[in-house]
Amino acid sequence: xxxxAVIAPVIAGAAGFSIMVVELSAVRVLAPSFGDSVxxxxxxxxxxxxALALGALLGGRLADRGAxxxxxxxxxxxxxxxxxxxxVLAPRVAExxxxxxxxxxxxxxxxxxxxxxxxxxxxxPPVLLLGSLSPILIRVGAGDxxxxxxxxxxxxxxxxxxxxxxxxxxxxxxxxxxxxxxRTFAVAGVALGIPGIVVLVGGRGAAALVMAAGLIPGLLxxxxxxxxxxxxxxxxRRDSRYQRLWVMLSxxxxxxxxxxxxxxxxxxxxxxxxxxxxxxTPFTNGRYYDSFALLPPALDALNPRRDEVRVLSLGCAAGxxxxxxxSVLGKRFTGVGVELDPAVLELGRRYFGLQSGPRQRxxxxxxxxxxxxxxxxxxxxxxxxxxxxxxxxxxIPAHLASREFFVEVAAxxxxxxxxxxxxxxxxxxxxxxxxxAGTLASVFETxxxxxxxxxxxxxxxxxxxxxxxxxxxxxxxxxxxxxxxRARRDGTRKHWKALPEDRWLTDSRSLLGVLHERIYSxxxxxxxxx
Amino acid sequence: MRQDxxxxxxxxxxxxxxxxxxxxxxxGLSDAGDRQTALAYRLAHLLMxxxxxxxxxxxxxxxxxxxxxxxxxxxxADACFRLDRLATAKRVYTEVIDLGPPRIADSAKTNxxxxxxxxGRIKAARAALWRSRALIAVGVFGLAATVGLAxxxxxxxxxxxxx
Numbered sequence: 001x002x003x004x005a006v007i008a009p010v011i012a013g014a015a016g017f018s019i020m021v022v023e024l025s026a027v028r029v030l031a032p033s034f035g036d037s038v039x040x041x042x043x044x045x046x047x048x049x050x051a052l053a054l055g056a057l058l059g060g061r062l063a064d065r066g067a068x069x070x071x072x073x074x075x076x077x078x079x080x081x082x083x084x085x086x087x088v089l090a091p092r093v094a095e096x097x098x099x100x101x102x103x104x105x106x107x108x109x110x111x112x113x114x115x116x117x118x119x120x121x122x123x124x125p126p127v128l129l130l131g132s133l134s135p136i137l138i139r140v141g142a143g144d145x146x147x148x149x150x151x152x153x154x155x156x157x158x159x160x161x162x163x164x165x166x167x168x169x170x171x172x173x174x175x176x177x178x179x180x181x182x183r184t185f186a187v188a189g190v191a192l193g194i195p196g197i198v199v200l201v202g203g204r205g206a207a208a209l210v211m212a213a214g215l216i217p218g219l220l221x222x223x224x225x226x227x228x229x230x231x232x233x234x235x236x237r238r239d240s241r242y243q244r245l246w247v248m249l250s251x252x253x254x255x256x257x258x259x260x261x262x263x264x265x266x267x268x269x270x271x272x273x274x275x276x277x278x279x280x281t282p283f284t285n286g287r288y289y290d291s292f293a294l295l296p297p298a299l300d301a302l303n304p305r306r307d308e309v310r311v312l313s314l315g316c317a318a319g320x321x322x323x324x325x326x327s328v329l330g331k332r333f334t335g336v337g338v339e340l341d342p343a344v345l346e347l348g349r350r351y352f353g354l355q356s357g358p359r360q361r362x363x364x365x366x367x368x369x370x371x372x373x374x375x376x377x378x379x380x381x382x383x384x385x386x387x388x389x390x391x392x393x394x395x396i397p398a399h400l401a402s403r404e405f406f407v408e409v410a411a412x413x414x415x416x417x418x419x420x421x422x423x424x425x426x427x428x429x430x431x432x433x434x435x436x437a438g439t440l441a442s443v444f445e446t447x448x449x450x451x452x453x454x455x456x457x458x459x460x461x462x463x464x465x466x467x468x469x470x471x472x473x474x475x476x477x478x479x480x481x482x483x484x485x486r487a488r489r490d491g492t493r494k495h496w497k498a499l500p501e502d503r504w505l506t507d508s509r510s511l512l513g514v515l516h517e518r519i520y521s522x523x524x525x526x527x528x529x530x
Numbered sequence: 531m532r533q534d535x536x537x538x539x540x541x542x543x544x545x546x547x548x549x550x551x552x553x554x555x556x557x558g559l560s561d562a563g564d565r566q567t568a569l570a571y572r573l574a575h576l577l578m579x580x581x582x583x584x585x586x587x588x589x590x591x592x593x594x595x596x597x598x599x600x601x602x603x604x605x606x607a608d609a610c611f612r613l614d615r616l617a618t619a620k621r622v623y624t625e626v627i628d629l630g631p632p633r634i635a636d637s638a639k640t641n642x643x644x645x646x647x648x649x650g651r652i653k654a655a656r657a658a659l660w661r662s663r664a665l666i667a668v669g670v671f672g673l674a675a676t677v678g679l680a681x682x683x684x685x686x687x688x689x690x691x692x693x
Contacts, residue, residue: 047669054673058680097661099654106651110658117662120669128676428581451581471546491548491580 008141008152009159011072011195015130016163017170018188022083023048024171025184026123029087031267032226032244033094034115037395038513043116044123051124055131062132063139069199072140075133076196079126083189087182090122103271104394105456108520111268130192134160177241228269235262235351240343243267247351254278254285261285262351264318264344274344274390275318277352282327283480288422288457289320291450293479294470294487295384295420296328298461301469303416311335312382312412314368314400315389318348322360325384328478335360336382338371369399372408381414388422394520396423398510401436405507406443406462418469419444421460424516428494431515433458438499447496450487468495535562536569543576552576556589567599574605583609600626600634607638611645616652619645 026044027036034040062071097114098107134156141152167188175184225234226246236247246265251258264275276284283290299309309332313322316337326333337354339345342364348354356362363371368389387409389400399405401421409419419440425433433449437460441447444462448470451458461470471487486492505512535558539551555573562569570593577586587609596602607622623645626638 051673054677058677061681093665097665098658102651102655102658106655107658110655110662113659113662113666117665117669121665121672124669124673125676128673132680488546489543489548489580490546490550491552491576491582 007195007199008137009155011076011199012134012137012156012160013163013166014076014191014195015133016160016165017167018079018083018163018192019048019052019127019130020164020167021171021175021184021188022086022123022127024168025176025181025188026090026119028176028181028239028244029090030094030115030118033091033098033268034111034118035268036243037111037391039112039517040115043112044119047116047119047124048127051127052131055128055133056135058128059132059135063135067136068140072133072136073196073200075129075136076192076199079129080189080193080196082126083185083192086122086126087185090118093118093122105520107268107270108394108517172241176239180239226265226269228265228271236347238343238347240341242341242343245341245343245347247347252278252285254281259285264347264352272394275320275348275352277318277320277323282323284320284324286453286482288452288459289324290480290483291452291457291459291487292321292324292386292420293328293483294450294459295325295386295418295461297471297473297476297479298463298469299383299416299418300476301472302418302463302465306332306383306416308332308334309383310380310414312385313337314371314385314387315339316362317344317388318352319354319362320352321386321388323353325386326360328476330478333359337362338366338368339364340367369405369408372405372412375412377411381412381417383414383417385409385413385417385419386421387419390422390424394424394516395513396432396436396516398505398512399507401439401505401512402507402510403439403442403504406440410443415464417463419462421462423449423458423460424456424519425458426456426519430519432512432519433460435499435503435505435512435515436460437494437496438503439505441496441498442501442504449494449496451492451494453486468493534565536565536572539569539572539576548576548580552580552582552585559589559593567602570596570599570602574602578605578608583612587613597625598629600629600631600638603629604634604638604641608641611641611648616645616649620649 023044026048027041030036030040030044094114097117098110102110137156138149138153141156142148171184175187179187229248232248232250234246235249236245238245244267246269248263248265250261250263252261253259259281260279262277262279263273265272266274273287276287276289278285283293296309299306309325309329311322311325311329311333313319313325313335316322316339319337322335322337326335337345337360339362345354345362345364348362349356354362368387387400389397391397406419413419421436421440423433423436425431427433428449428451437447437449440460440462445464445466446468447460447462448468449458449460450470463469470493471484471489475481475484535554539555542548542551542554552573555569555576558569559566559573570589573589574586577583577589587606590596590602590606590609596606603622603626607619607626610616610619610622620642623638623642627635627642629635
């Protein structure tokens, strides 16, 4: 029984490692289909905890009934084999749920419930079996000696926790970024399979066969193309440290001529995009990025004698906003682009013409809030700060839309500068737009919004001028006539007043996530009969 | 002498004051006499262009006689469509197709096609939601069944301990 007492913590460690690798990587497997929003994370964590709880019940029962080595071996080899299949099984189940190219606002409820369904069917079974190991390990390790139960259970729990710790750090920092998802799950499978086979020892080839059977589909099947690809070309697919990145090539008619369009999509993609480049023009055929061309004339309205315009683009992605501003401002432009995911900048350089040099610096690995907090308040301030930071397509992170953040941004903005935000909402009195603009107005003298043509985005401007500046004066060279004419109409613009203090978005109190979900959960809204 | 509200509104429009133009046109509707339709056409156009669908719907509903005007009804249906009142939009588009004139009826047909496509997407989204729920049921049942099955096997194990 001494050997068993040594093996028990080793197995517990392997199980803890695999459980955390599965938990953290599960969201990455789901993300290309369902996104990695807070509800998706909640579903994964909730289901894993449920599976572990049921597994513990099961394991306790089996331990009391005398389950020993044979059970341990199978409880390790079963999940091990399953983990090889998970990366190819999960996308196919997801494809069955979402077989058509749904727009984001219609797909939202199915994304949340679909992720729950896939987690229950694909991830819960192996975790349930792994959760049953601890009681059996304690039983096997302690043998018939009640005196040893305390020490053995202490070892089992300690080793399990340390294994979990290793799984957590390795999955995030090493396995997924460097090996990719399929191999990460294979590593977890091997970590379980080896002790499983050792426990079963002596020519019990069945376990090895089960594992091999699990390997075959994992090796043979490729991950399916995303449903939204719809006949277009996939130029690149990459699993970065943060997300799944796709670069898609399509074509569309621009001013009567067919043009190639390169789009950056993240995770579930759908009809959403994070950067767009149309070959032959800096603009994006009426997408919301084009509205940022209105900012240089707005800056000139605040200070017509400005020689240089220092631009900071927070959440610059592959540089669509920087490109448009550079094109309108010409030699007056100097820019800094900040992007959390360095892989996005890399794809930007490769497919979107994003360049760094003396006039444009690009910084990866940086959260927008972290960057703002570290910019010296005494250094030359920015004339224009553009905020286009989105997570999971629709969510502005709460820490980037709080009053505290806006105060910090204001301190880094020139007195005649502008903070410009892209805010997603469906109407002028939409809840997200009202909350963000109303909070901004508690920091800045003037806050104005402009409804972008596509009807799903608003350009929100905040500055210290006493009057509105959007669409004022003459159309400068470089700003497309269509955008300028739209901005001139006061029906597309709105002036905002500060919300009462108890409704401000703050670091400690922000309903932004709930508000986002409210505007996108329109599926049950429309009347369909008749 | 008071200026024609339509001309006054167009002057405001030219300097970008579309909100004021709308207010002026709306105020002029009730005593416009035979000019009412012209005012209403411009008002519908401006409100829809500025994304003020709710306002246009409210005004349209105040004048039941407008339901016999193809263009005004078309814009009403467009507003319903944009605000997800799809059943109403579908009904009004169908009425406009019958009502004419031909150019307006053609627009209604085109928009009805778009609406049918949107309905298709909604139905597909609902089907996706039901598939998700079916999968959740399968998952919950699977978890319960796994525990139950192992429970039974555990009992057998007790009867024939291996070690």
